[in-house]
Amino acid sequence: MGNLTTQLRHLATATLSGLFLATSGSFAEDAGNLYNTNFDINAGLRYFERQCSRCHGFDAKGNDETGAPDLTGRLARASSDVGIYNIIRTGIPGTAMLPVAADLPDAQVWQLVAYIGSLSTNPANIDLPGSVTGGARLFTDKGECNSCHMIDGQGGRLGPDLSRIGERRSPEELLSDMLNPHTDVAPRWWTMRVTDNNGTVREGLRMNEDSFSLRIMDEDSNLWSYPKNQIASFERLETSTMPSYTQTLSDSEVDDLVAYLFSLRKEN
Amino acid sequence: MNKLSLLLCGIFLALPLQAQEDPFQTVITPAFSPVTWERLVNAESEPENWMMYSGTLDSQRYSRLDQINTGNVTELEMKWSYQIPVIDRAETVPTVVDGIMFITEAPSNLTAVDARTGRVYWRYDHELPEDLRICCGRNNRGVAILGETLFMSTLDAHLVAIDARTGNVLWDVEVADYEAGYSKTAAPLIVKDKVVTGIAGGEFGIRGFIDAYDPVTGELEWRTYAIPGPGEPGNDSWSGDSWKTGGAATWITGSYDPGLNLIYWGTGNPGPDWNGDVRLGDNLYSDSALALNGDTGEIAWHFQFTPHDVHDYDSIQVPILADIEYQGSTRKVMMWANRNAFFYTIDRETGEFLEGEAYATQTWAQGLDLNGRPIPTPGMAPTYEGILVSPPIVGATNWYSPAYSQQTGLFYVTSFDGEQEFFKRDEDYEEGERFTGGGGRYNQPMDAFHSSIRAINPATAQIEWEFPIMPRSSAGITTTAGGIVFTGSADGYFFALNAASGEELWHISLGARVHAAPMTYAIDGQQFVTIASGNVVYTFGLKEN
Secondary structure: OHHHHHHHHHHHHHHHHHHHHOOOOOHHHHOOOOOOOHHHHHHHHHHHHHHOHHHHOOOOOOEOOOOEOOOOOOOOOOOOHHHHHHHHHHOOOOOOOOOOOOOOOHHHHHHHHHHHHHHOOOHHHOOOOOOHHHHHHHHHOOOOHHHOOEEOOEEOOOOOOOOOHHHHOOHHHHHHHHHOOOOOOOHHHOEEEEEEOOOOEEEEEEEEEOOOEEEEEOOOOOEEEEEHHHEEEEEEEOOOOOOOOOOOOOHHHHHHHHHHHHOOOOOO | OOHHHHHHHHHHHHHHHHHHHOOOOOOOOOOOOOEOHHHHHOHHHOOOOEOOOOOOOOOOOEEOOOOOOOOOHHHEEEEEEEEOOOOOOOOOOOEEEOOEEEEEEOOOEEEEEEOOOOOEEEEEEOOOOOOOOOOOOOOOOOOEEEEOEEEEEOOOOEEEEEEOOOOOEEEEEEOOOHHHOOEOOOOOEEEOOEEEEOOEOOOOOOEOEEEEEOOOOOOEEEEEEOOOOOOOOOHHHOOOOHHHHOEOOOOOOOEEEOOOOEEEEEOOOEOOOOOHHHOOOOOOOOOEEEEEEOOOOOEEEEEEOOOOOOOOOOOOOOOEEEEEEEOOEEEEEEEEEOOOOEEEEEEOOOOOEEEEEEOOOOOOEEEEOOOOOEEEOOOOOOEOOOEEEOOOOOOOOOOOOOEEOOOOOOEEEEEEEOOEEEEEOOOOOOOOOOOOOEEEEOOOOHHHOEEEEEEEEOOOOEEEEEEEEOOOOOOOEEEEOOOEEEEEOOOOEEEEEEOOOOOEEEEEEOOOOOOOOOEEEEEOOEEEEEEEEOOEEEEEEEOOO
């Protein structure tokens, strides 16, 4: 186990080194933010931690309880630095997103914009070692990813829809997802094992669970809804149903799949 | 008699008949009468009304109404709903007096409705500046009433007096400067002839206080700082000048014991929240229960739950007062399930610690000593790199109301077993800016944690039962003589449990988060129970045969 973990870590490090050595340029400059140096990003980070993290989280990944969105991927309300700047400056009326203090200097707002920009990976700045077309082929052939995942309406239902996965996951995260699928499994993809009052056991993906009921989808895509007080028991399996690709794909094939998945965006 | 008068007579003669036929017809002549101090002291004997935030001055949230009970609660049906026009979260606990319900709304508004139908009498929209300094959402939790005047806190740190019959503003005073980070969200508490109220802003380096105002003029009668000034006992529990920006906000409503003439009020975290290096010492009276003289506001005693807190474990919980059997005699106690995950039973005459145990998962303390002071676990203070600690910043519980049942003698609390990485940062104080010194990050999804309603025996501090819910809830609790615990959940349920056993009796999906506590009242012999969910205030009653 220890050896495998070490190997995986080495594999991840080696592959990621390949990814990020190729990174260059500054997307902030492309969008006109003059405050885009590492110094500015750090200044933005400090401001964010102090003023914004209470709602958006110290890691900027949002908070379901406060309703503050994840800022580390594509932003729903802003598609450019100027858009982010305007939201910070004016707030979003009718929500908890208040404007920053009116006397906050523009430079500081732009630094915050630079920090938020640094949280998402701009594909224009990344030259991945893998082949997108090779990855697309692997997705349906050897990898059989499409047996569970859907892209643009084609594929299975037993895993997340990946049509725009490149907007939400960095290449590093995509790599980790494939090699260590049981790490950080979202609750939506846990498995529930339900035993009804007749002793019948049914397993399915955890579509939703609340205080009094739960809903699952079995492997035949049947949807089941159970009141908790009318079943004998239920069990959560907080692991992924996805296999690890450490043994089945080579390093270069994994690189190809990462390149393909990272290319899946709205504009593509 | 002129023509208009004759016409009006005709209308009013005809209305009672219409009222019976039309369920949407507003009651024409409510028996609304002034709320005297005597009525507030004896609120328990008027269970048809809910005349203050926590129902009664002892804040038990126990109603003597028993028409809805364990035997018939499954017959509840929705009687009406009121849609709050401002889209935001509702943390309000409505007040009901003689058939009229007063509902506070985000950000700082107030509406009076017919409590039988939910139809509006009047509404008051408080004008707010655009550059508010608020840490955690645009909330308002309720009003206080004395005579025919309602008293409401506002986000710009004002206290407003409003005519209960019309919604007209009688006076509007600035309690503190919002530009310096002060704000107000909690319902005030009437104590005799004064309006007692706290302040929010613990994430902005404020200096917390509890105020008392003249209900007629709005003049400040007394102010007791939650952080002692130079020369006062406790000031030396702050290093250097850190007391000036030490927080200790007082942002939830307290309780009052008329027999002892003591006001009980909780205080919030010391500031900056997560960096204690700049405020060495116990940091009195942050994270404490304060007992104040009901006439002068002088501090009679204090009990600090979390000395030198570095995890934001506000003691912003509503103190519940009851007389309980304890080790062979009747003791006047105060019960407190703290955000720091420990439950305490304290003698409310003296502040003596009687019982205390962890009621939720915690890793920050090894336990409590004989005086109830926590024994910190070494190495659990926030670091620059982050350290995993339980409970998380939001706490094992928080501001949402617990309850007590006179039938079962149990204390009920919404509790959370979670953990979070805590980070420390260096920050300089700047007036009106956040002053927190760090923050937190969850390493697991919320569904991976455990939440529940827990019933605690205050004589032993032991958990008697628990009912699991999910995910973390910020709903308060109400108990009734019908043997019921009413509460809600973050996944949008309103539900009833058996107060003795924790058994599920009834639930309904309302579909939106419940951030509020239920309350109950009656009109013409019919009991209702009300809860806010999302932006809607729902009222339920038994089906009529």
